Amino acid sequence: MRRILNRLFAWMSGAPAPSLPPDGPAEPAPRPAAALSLPMAPAAAAGPAAELAEALRAHRQWVETGGREGRRADLSGRSLRLASLFMANLREAGLQGANLQRAEIQWTDLAGADLAGADLSGADLFQSNLEGARLAGASLREAGLLSANAAGADFEGADLEGADLKGACLRGARLAGARLDRADLRGADLTGARGLSPEQLARALTDGATRLPGGPVPGGCGGK
Numbered sequence: 001m002r003r004i005l006n007r008l009f010a011w012m013s014g015a016p017a018p019s020l021p022p023d024g025p026a027e028p029a030p031r032p033a034a035a036l037s038l039p040m041a042p043a044a045a046a047g048p049a050a051e052l053a054e055a056l057r058a059h060r061q062w063v064e065t066g067g068r069e070g071r072r073a074d075l076s077g078r079s080l081r082l083a084s085l086f087m088a089n090l091r092e093a094g095l096q097g098a099n100l101q102r103a104e105i106q107w108t109d110l111a112g113a114d115l116a117g118a119d120l121s122g123a124d125l126f127q128s129n130l131e132g133a134r135l136a137g138a139s140l141r142e143a144g145l146l147s148a149n150a151a152g153a154d155f156e157g158a159d160l161e162g163a164d165l166k167g168a169c170l171r172g173a174r175l176a177g178a179r180l181d182r183a184d185l186r187g188a189d190l191t192g193a194r195g196l197s198p199e200q201l202a203r204a205l206t207d208g209a210t211r212l213p214g215g216p217v218p219g220g221c222g223g224k
Helices: 002-013 043-064 198-203
Strands: none
Touching: none
């Protein structure tokens, strides 16, 4: 028992155990365990993430103070592939030509943002606010826009092939020349959408809950 206590004290304190008389021949005290060395990430790796976090913080302040403080985020042409913009406030931000492939953009406020020519293929924009956003020429192939609000957004010439737009609000959106092959528009609200041709709709997936441009005008998105 004393031998076990000797080892326990040595392990806990990293110092020689107290001099309890041993039951038998004395054993050398175990060496203190070497300090655990955790690998440190290169300082450069934290740079882009810290820079993005600061840009988001300053932009939120710019929005909330009406431009009196902070600064507008200009992330045009930036590589933000796989970035997390979850619940970020990017109203009226500059994201032209940005690479947002497979980015996490759920519940993000992008109202009035400039995303023209951006690559959002595979991005998840679940319930994000894209009202009045500019997405002309953008790629949204296989993107998830489930229940997103894109009322009045400009999708002219955008690639929405395979995009999930179930339940999305596209009231008054510009869709001239947009590619809608295999786009899921079931339950989507297209009331007042502009530039949408029957050929485009024929290549998309719709159902009885899809509100078409020529249909009755509801009180709000989805009839709300």
